[in-house]
Every structure is written in C-alpha cells, then in structure tokens.
Amino acid sequence: MDIYTIIFLALAVFIFLRLRNVLGQRTGDERPPYDRAARDMLRGSEGKVVPMPSPSIDPTLDPTLGPAADVTPPSDRWKNIAEPGSVLEHGLNAVAAHDSSFDANHFLAGARGAYEMIVLAFANGDRRSLKDLLSSEVYESFEAAIREREKQDHKTETRFVSIDKAELIGAELRDRSAQLTVRFVSQMITVTRDKTGAIVDGNPEKVADITDVWTFARDVGSRDPNWKLVGTGSGQ
DSSP: OOHHHHHHHHHHHHHHHHHHHHHOOOOSOOOOOOOHHHHHHHTTSSOOSBOOOOOOOOGGGOGGGOOOOOOOOOTTTTTTTSOTTSHHHHHHHHHHHHOTTOOHHHHHHHHHHHHHHHHHHHHHTOHHHHHHHBOHHHHHHHHHHHHHHHHTTOEEEEEEEEEEEEEEEEEEEETTEEEEEEEEEEEEEEEEEOTTSOEEEEOTTOOEEEEEEEEEEEETTSSOOOBEEEEEEEOO
C-alpha cells in the first residue's frame, strides 16, 4: 500500500466521522416531521393549517404520570380576552389545564389567518386548501356548495377590505377536544358571475359588513398542533 492510498483512506475516515457528528445517528425515537402544509405556514408561504402551540401531555389522561398539580391560574391570565368569573374564562381555564402551552392571543392570530384563507379558498374553489383547514363534516358542506356553483358555471370573486375584529366568545373542553368559538367582524367585496361574466349575486362596487361565528377544535391529547374549523354560523 503506497503513501497516497494511506492518505486517501485517512481522509475518508475523517470525513465519515465529521458527517456522523454533524448529522447524528437515527435511534428510531425521532418525532415525525411537520407535514408539508405546516412547513409552508412556518416559512410564511401559503400554509394550509392554523398554527398553534404544541399540546402538552395531561397527567390526568395518563394514570402512569400521576395526578395533575392543582395550580390556580393568575387573575390577569385572560386580560383583554375574557372577563374574570365569566363562562368564557372558565372554559379557557379548562383548555389551558389540559394544554399548558395554550396562548389565547396566539390562537386568535392564527384564527384570523385561517378565516381569510378559508373564505378565499372557498371563493376560488380550492378544495385542497379547504381539506387541510376543515373538519370532514364542514368540508363536505363547503365542497357541495362549490360543486353546485361549478355545475351552474358560476365563479365567485371575493376580496377582503379588512378584518376589524376577531374575538373569543366561547371555550369548552369536551372529553379531549378543545373547542374555541370566534366572532369575526370583517368587510369584504363579493360578486358571483355566470359564464358570460354577468353578475348573478353581489356587487363589485359595494363593501359588505360581514359577521361570522366560527368554532375551531383540536384534540388536546394529540401531537398534532393544528386546529380545524368544525362549525360555522352568522351573528350580530
């Protein structure tokens, strides 16, 4: 074996050890990566999920972890979100007791983004985006409306002027499902046209005041940090 062969072998071993130190070794315990939609949202591109805090493990749901600590929430925990002693405050405390990382302001910021994405995706007939944001029941309802619109050869154009308010009006924990209800007050322009371009509904020059009441849900016992729309309605 000549000197050049020995040098190349030594260099190969050195590179292998450096790569091993940098990349690590798989143990089989790594968490699965975020799905593509979540990665898009984190990069600030056209994400398809509502980004929320990751859930924590609730000891009351796992007897091997022992009882949960009885911690009294601070009195200003829901400042500007819920009135002290209100039903909403009690609901938020129940959600937070099962997910210590829950942040109401973070949730509302994500809900605002999801509201706009869902409205625009519905107007554009973007089924792929809607599937990632809606529960199966709500998706079926939205998809049926899109299908009927396509059957009539109609197209809807929607433009947001503003989202003036997004406020929590309800919170509860049903078994392992956290359900948060948000009232959205917005202004938008919506018009539906037929295949000739004639207007069949709405007005492209009129700004409409819209109030929607939507409920989002997430399994607090799941590793999936994403909330999905499970109910829609209108309100004053």
